[in-house]
Amino acid sequence: MKRTISDKLISGFNRFRFFMTEPVLLRIMRLKHEKSYQNDSNPLISVCIPTYNRAKLLMERAIPSVLSQSYKNFELVIVGDHCTDETEKLVSEIKDPRVRFYNIPKRGYRYPPTPENHWFAGPVVASNKALELARGRWISLLGDDDIWTEDHLESLLNFAQKNNYEFVSALVEEERYGKKIVVPGMHAEGPYFNPNIKVENKDSPQFGSIITWLYRSHLSFMKYNSNCWRKSWNRPLDTDIMDRMYKAGARIGFLDKVVGYVIPRLGEQTIGLEAYRAAGK
Numbered sequence: 001m002k003r004t005i006s007d008k009l010i011s012g013f014n015r016f017r018f019f020m021t022e023p024v025l026l027r028i029m030r031l032k033h034e035k036s037y038q039n040d041s042n043p044l045i046s047v048c049i050p051t052y053n054r055a056k057l058l059m060e061r062a063i064p065s066v067l068s069q070s071y072k073n074f075e076l077v078i079v080g081d082h083c084t085d086e087t088e089k090l091v092s093e094i095k096d097p098r099v100r101f102y103n104i105p106k107r108g109y110r111y112p113p114t115p116e117n118h119w120f121a122g123p124v125v126a127s128n129k130a131l132e133l134a135r136g137r138w139i140s141l142l143g144d145d146d147i148w149t150e151d152h153l154e155s156l157l158n159f160a161q162k163n164n165y166e167f168v169s170a171l172v173e174e175e176r177y178g179k180k181i182v183v184p185g186m187h188a189e190g191p192y193f194n195p196n197i198k199v200e201n202k203d204s205p206q207f208g209s210i211i212t213w214l215y216r217s218h219l220s221f222m223k224y225n226s227n228c229w230r231k232s233w234n235r236p237l238d239t240d241i242m243d244r245m246y247k248a249g250a251r252i253g254f255l256d257k258v259v260g261y262v263i264p265r266l267g268e269q270t271i272g273l274e275a276y277r278a279a280g281k
Contacts, residue, residue, distance in 0.1 A: 046136030
């Protein structure tokens with residue numbers, strides 16, 4: 001879609017606002033919370049799953065992979081984006097006190113309904129609500145149709161604590177048209193995040209898929225950008241916030257290990273935006 005004057009003005013204002021406020025807020029949050037992370041060997045992790053009418057996938061993929069984690073001190077916060085299927089009923093039948101579900105009461109207009117915009121910004125509202133409900137010292141994200149390795153939380157937490165990182169991510173294996181590949185991390189200073197940079201700066205931090213993220217809860221003041229779809233670049237909600245994390249000055253680490261799997265949904269051959277476009281959603 002062609003960007004309108006409103007798109008340019010709103011995205012430009014947000015870029016300026018994030019640039020001016022988020023580095024300052026990060027320094028304030030560090031002053032308030034940094035010491036509390038020292039010697040905390042068994043912190044509570046809030047695992048956040050936004051979902052919308054994918055009850056079967058949620059129950060078959062995401063939830064089992066969380067409940068089977070080797071690291072046990074977590075809460076699972078599932079937020080339905082006004083689900084109208086049997087999601088709430090099925091989640092309520094899980095007899096585990098660590099699991100919580102909240103269904104957003106209504107689903108209003110958010111953006112022009114194109115496959116691209118659904119991919120860019122679809123989970124924003126539910127993801128931000130999950131951050132609001134989270135009680136853990138660390139935040140982790142998972143898509144309702146994605147799968148973790150059993151040592152996902154344990155590996156990422158150990159890596160973050162050992163190196164005093166505030167934000168860590170890792171490798172993920174993707175399947176597209178029957179072919180599986182391990183996706184490398186993208187450097188913060190490179191063409192993936194900035195089209196004006198032609199060659200990656202290998203010394204800049206790397207970022208992995210959103211399903212591999214683990215970060216300190218004092219970073220959760222950075223909410224997902226509901227207007228990310230208006231931008232000319234870094235339009236998906238995850239690339240938008242990764243870029244902001246880096247520019248704010250978060251201590252970022254990358255674990256060279258596969259900790260998750262992204263596979264096609266039933267009846268589909270690919271994933272991500274390709275799948276949205278193929279389905280015409």
